[in-house]
Structure formats: C-alpha cells, structure tokens
Amino acid sequence: MNDIGTQQAHQPVSRDTGEPDAPDLVACVRAATTAPSLHNSQPWRFRITPFEVDVYADPRRRLDVLDPTGRELLISVGAAVFTLRLAIRGAGYLSDLKLFPDATEPDLVARVSVRRPMAPTPAAEALIAAIPHRHTNRWPFARSVVPADAVERLADAARREGAVLTVANPVSRNAILGLSQEADRALRAKGRYRAELARWTSPHAGRRDGVPVTAIGPWDALEMLPIRDFGLLQPQLDRPAAQFEPYPTIMVLSTDGDTRRHWVNAGQALQRVLLTATWLNLATTPISQPVEVPGIRRLLSDGGAGKWAQIVLRVGYGRPATGTPRRPLAEVLVPDGSEQP
Template structure:
C-alpha cells in the first residue's frame, strides 16, 4: 500500500529527526470514528511497529453480527495511526492480518525511514482532533464540485469508491434508509443494544453522550440515528434539516474482511479531508445494516459493495465524544509477557 502523503513530491529527510513517540501516535489513532463510539480496538507497541487488534467484546451483536462495521472502525483507527506516524516524520509499511492464527490481529504497522511529511499529510493530521460526527441540521448550501472530487480522490487513495448521489438516487437512498431505520427500531434487541451505548454513568469514556445526540428531524427526511429513542420525544430538540442533503455512498471492490478494513481506512481519509475542507459529515449506517437494503445499494454488475452512506454539508461545530484512556486499549509488549 502506498504511504500517506505520496500525492506530492516526497520531502527530503530531516537532518536530525526527533525520536518517534508511538504512544502519541496510538493516542491519535483512538480518535477514529466507530459504530456507537464503541472503540473496538486494542494496540500493542513494540520497538519499531504497532499491532492493531479488533476487540470482539465490543462488537454490536444486533447491528453487526458479521463484524463488518467493527472492522471498518478498526480500519479507521489503522489509517489514523499511519497518518500520525507520517505526520511525525516517518514512512510506514502496512500488513493486514499478518498472522493467520490470530484473526483479531487486524494490522501491523511498521515504522519506516524518516521522511518529512507533505503539507497535505500535515493538514490531515491537524484535522484529527476536529473530526466529529455531526447529527445537526446542515446549511442548504451546495457542496462545491471540487470538494466532492477531493473527497472521492481521498477514497480512491485507500482503495475505495465514493459516489455522490444525484437527485433520483438520493431520494431512493433516503427512502431505503428510512425503511432500514424503521426495521431496526422495531426490534427489541436493537433498542436494548442502543440503551447499552447511550446510558450515561459517571466517568464513562465510550458510547454516545446526550450532548452528541442532536435533534430529531421534524419532517423525518433524514434517518439520523435516533439515540433518543428511549427518551420521550418532547424532551429532545426539534429541528428542520436540509431538504436536499448531499448523500454519498462509499463502496469497495469486494466484501471480505480485508475490504472492510480498507473501507474503514478510506472512510477516515474521506472524513478527515472533509474536516480539512470545513465540511461536516454524518455516517448513515442503517441502510448497510439491513442485508436486503444493502443489496439494493450494491452495484452487483461492477462488483462494488456498499459499505457506508455519508451525509456531507456545512454545519455547526459538533461536540467531542469521549475516548477511553490508553491504559484500556494498550496491550503489553509481547516481550514483557514472556
């Protein structure tokens, strides 16, 4: 896989590169998005590499029985780790599923030679702490064509395809999304799972806090995940969302665990590029969580598998969601275990 930042001429090595702080790079990686902010990842740091593991205990059984979205989340963390290493002035090499006997070991990121980061890589690094899912109404402004192309290019660089929906496709996708959302909300197990990831308690560092839930759409045009499902409607703000949202579909050339990880890397590169462009984003995952609906979004003829639906636009700043402390996600060095 090409190293991050190769879209511009590579910079010469710094004369005296600072020691690489892999712990700081892992801390950046934990800022990646994940389904219900479940943060289903763990890391093991060694002298010159970081192993990234999926944490199956954090898989959502109802929404994600196959672990597809779990691996998308881990893939987003893998990309953020690679980016952090690049921003710290080093190249890196990525190997997916390096040990056949350890299926939870998703990626091994090896530190490469020192190389000053490109301005594009530095811009994406700067966007990491500012990327947040935005569940609020967006402005009615049209997303410029050059911004759409930059987002599509970001997906291509990580092996994904990002397609903006035209008016007819957008309406069809929104209709399918609403259908999927209704199907999910009708399940008691779904409501119980939602409660698990939204129930507040002191000191909680995962899940979706009330401050990040946002209002519900008065016209119910957009299927924004209703994290307030278990709260009375009148307790939540009501707002009118944009009537003609910009909707994009992220797809991959296949539908294996490797493709899911790469979808996560493409997703995070797209989201960080959008943040860099001052765009707000909302992943809409309901339509790809119902197999029958996902099949309708998949271009079987070209082999493009839909992995995520995105809403993109200009919106108010979104709040930060909590992250678990490093002590909870760092595994001991294998040499320390022996």
Template sequence: MPESLTGARDVLSPAVLSECVRAATAAPSLHNSQPWRFRLRDGGVDVYADQRRRLDVLDPAGRELLISVGAALFTLRLAIRREGFLPGVALFPDAGDADLVARVTVGRPEPVTPAVEALAASIAHRHTNRRPFARSMVPADVLEHLRDAARREGAVLTVADAPARDAIVRLSRAADRRLRARGGYRAEMSRWTAPGTGRRDGVPSSAVGPWDALETVPIRDFGLLRPLPPEPGGFEPYPTIMVLGTEGDGRAEWVTAGQALQRVLLAATWQNLATTPISQPVEIPAVRRLLTATAGGTWAQMVIRVGYGRPAAATPRRPLSQVLLLPGPDPR
C-alpha cells in the first residue's frame, strides 16, 4: 500500500478506502472469477456478491461464491487495520438485499502491530500454487500457527494424518471424475480458462500446474482443455493436506469460511509456504459429507495443500473501475 496513505489520522479518506478495496481484490476465488463488488459509504465500505460471476455447474448453491467474497472481506478488514483503524463488520445487514454480504465500518484508531504489518505484507505475495512442492516436512509449530489463524476467524483447521491424507486424495480424484461428467462442465471451465487479449480474470496458462502422472496430489485437471506434460521429478509423494471447516453450513458460515481461508493462506505466505486451495472434494455433496464431522456439527468447506515451493505467478485482477460501485442506489 502506498506509503503516503499511511500515518496518524482520525478518519480514512475515500482515496485510502479505495486502496483498501484494491487490496481486497487480491483475494482468491474459484477459477479467479472475482465475484465481488464494493461501494464506498460514509465511514466504511459495503461488500456485495456479484451473482453474474457464479459458476453454475461447480457452485449451484453459491457456497464457493460466498467463500470467495468472505476472503475479499477479510483482506479488506486487514487493509483497513493496516491503515491504523479497527474495522467493524455486520454480515447480511439488509434483509431486502441478499447480495449485500457485509457492511464494513472504520472504527477507532489503533496502533498497527508487527503481526498486522506482516500479514498485510503477505497480500501481494499470496498466489495459488499448482506446481510440485518440495518433499520437506512442514514443521508442527508452523501448522499450529495456521490452525490458530483459522480459530481467530471462527473456523476449524484439521491437518490430515497419513490415512486421512490418502483418503482425501482418493476422494478428490473421484470427485474430479464426477465433475468432469457433469453437463456443462467443460464449457464452464473453458469460459474461465480460455485466453483472451487483455483479460483480467480467469485462470491463465501461467497459473496452471503440470499433470500429476502419479496422482499423489489432488490438483484440478485443467489439462482437459490444454494437454500438459508431466512435471520432471513429479509432485511430492506425501503432501500436507488440511481441511477447513465451520460449525454450521449456512450463508454466514460460508462467509466465515472465506475469511478464515484467507487468513490461513496469508499466514502460510508469511511463513514462506506455498498454498493450493482444493475445492473439488467439497463440490460433490456425497464426497463433502465424507469429509464433514456431522456429529460435532463441523462442515468441511475447503481443502488446502501447503508446502515449500517456488513462487507462483500472479493471476490478473479486474481494475477498480469494474468492481467499485458509485455512491447512491444500486444500478441494478
């Protein structure tokens, strides 16, 4: 964030809030669909879901759309906190507008801590990494740091042991096959991965990983549309896999999952870890139920792979002019 935008103030100007929104657009989303919009208001920002960007085949209920918006919401909160203010959040504040996901208010000034600085500095460096990771183990204290990040956002992060990891990989492969059999799947994937001149969304070829010949890592098969060669040396044989869950499974919990997901991903980036959110096993209801601890009321929302790897390429982001609504009534 520009240095000129920081410093001691009593309020945040529209220019600074706009830069906070710009930071929020760096959040992850399904197929980089970026299904969010924002509106500056006196003393804060309204965060909207953009239903035009929902993936009908992969996400018919809009669960992953709200997870994506939740990730942007957390990033917006963090950007405001980085400016030296405490953000407040009200989820779904208007019963008459289902697409108004959150109303973020700028609270009282508060000194910026080193932890906030480090987490905010990770925003620009967090990129989904679909390439092989090193075979190095992730230390237990680092994994505990990630679990704590999820807890701080009201979610639960479980690190899979060896049997659970192998089961998750098998379930992910099964889910991927079932997804490919769905009508419209190829057309939808083509919509979000087809190259285009000046395109500022979707998954570019630079962000697509190689084919995992041994199927040890549950990476989505983008090779359906453009054949990819196996990676020399292959993927790590024993990936570190985590499952992010929430207590409950409604719209508010999906937003909570998105905020927790982004906090975990940024905390991992801070720890020099590469990350891959994996959504296939939670896109098939029958497979998702196998990952859900229904007895405890915890619902699986996302699978995350972490490890040490080379930096991944950034994916494009839409300009503010496309996501920042003008003040006043919603143009819809």
C-alpha cells in the first residue's frame, strides 16, 4: 500500500465542499526542488493552481551527450514528483498523480492534485524528515557491511514505486564495477563529454545549479570506484587522494519496461530509496556511467525478462556530505495562466 498518495483519480479538495484549505503548495514545490538530478541540472518546472501542481520537464536542461533520449532527465523529474507528493502528504493531505495527463503537452510529465486531509503515517513522516538531509556522497565509505534488514528496507522502498532494487553479490559487484569503469573511460574519451562536464561543474560562488567544488570529493587513489570526475578539467583544484572502501555495496535499480512512463517511475523509486537510506543513516552515490553507454546498459539489463537497468547505486556509511545549491523558485515556477515554453 502506498502511504503517500495514490495514482488513481479521486475527487480533489474543493473550497466548495467545506474541506480545509489545501496545503501551501509553494512550500511543497520548494521541497520538490531538493530532488537529485543528473549533474544537479534541476530539469524541472512547476505550475501551481489552488489544488494542483503541474510538473514539467525542462528540455533546455537536458544533457545532450550523456542523455540524448531524455531518460535521465525524466528520472530526475520523477524524483521531484515523488518529493512533491511526499511534501503534500507531510502537510496532511492525500494526493492524486496522473502521468503525462495531456498528450498535446509532451513536456507536462505529471499532474499532482490535492485530495482530502489525512494525517501522515509515521513512515511518511520519517521520509519527510529525511528530505533536507539527502545528499549525494562522493567520499569514501566505512568498511562496514550494510545490514540485511536495511538492504531489505531499500528494496521494499523501490517495490512501493513499481521498481526492483537488486543487491549485487561479490561476483556481480566486481562485474558491475568493471563495466562502470569501462563506461567511464569511454565517456572521458569523448571531447564533447568533457566539455559538457565542465559546463556543469560550478567553479564560482553564486551559481545555483551544477556541482560545486565542495561536492566533488577526493580522488580514488586505487581507481576502483567510478566516481564521476567533476574535477577533470579543473587542474587548479587541489583534490586529495583517498582510499575508498574495497568491497562497496552496489545495487541496481530496474524497471519492467523502458518507456517514458517507466523512466518517471524509476525516478520516484530512486528518490524513495534515497530518502529511506538517509533515514537509516546510510550514504548513497548514484553511479550513472554504466547506464549512459547503451551497450553496457544492455549488459546490466535483462531484456528477455523485461528488466531494464535505470541506475546503479553505491550504499554505505559515510562522513557527512555537502549539499548542492538549488535554483530560486522564481526560475522554476511557471505563472498560472501562462503558456509553458
């Protein structure tokens, strides 16, 4: 049972029914903007009406080299959609979710409607409390084993959003890391990739998107983990080298299809997993290089069984990580009544 809302159509809250006012949807959108996104590109826009929020993909923020199909863009938007639903639940309301509600607006990814009041469950409150603390962690993790019950909670979080989270055994882990390193080398060999990486690495204060220097993390001294090298084109950075954990916990998030709807649902599942991990005091690092090279992504998927790998995750216990900046609401809100570009 989904504890933050439903995806079926129900009657939303109406001022004419005597129900309490809808939650502060501006605050809910502000929470949604904390969702993770590829290179912190924040590829979303929102339109607020009294009892609904329309969530748009912003194609201007798609990464042409890494994400030519827009798959990772929609995963990012899906993560924002889940966070929006969760924020509405935290405000004491159920919500409805409709994906791609208007065929004439292909960038309109989701419509979230406020339903009747209902107090959030303890499980929802735990996820809500985790929202401001979730950060990608690119630092070494402790050499501690992630407990089996925590792994099962993460897998259950993915199931609740229609995805599958598989924990790699030692043999699979080594194979996945090897494929990830191969993908990373293939990407770094592309001049256009390096240029795109440089555009999204923030070298100066005041920028409200991209990956700032404070979030890049150290070099992997043994070059075992394919941590994205955001300092690749910044030789002036004095980055320390560090030894990362030799036996990381690696998980693969998959969906039972590979359509735009599956990509959005993968983003929702990813955010539920990440927030669950945060609540369990676990650190996480999305590893997307192996699913950004089509041939390697096929090796991680099981097309015959209809399972498509969407993201690889590294999970463990790590030092606190620095968050990344967020754009002001004025940049992501579409005025009600205006035409979405």
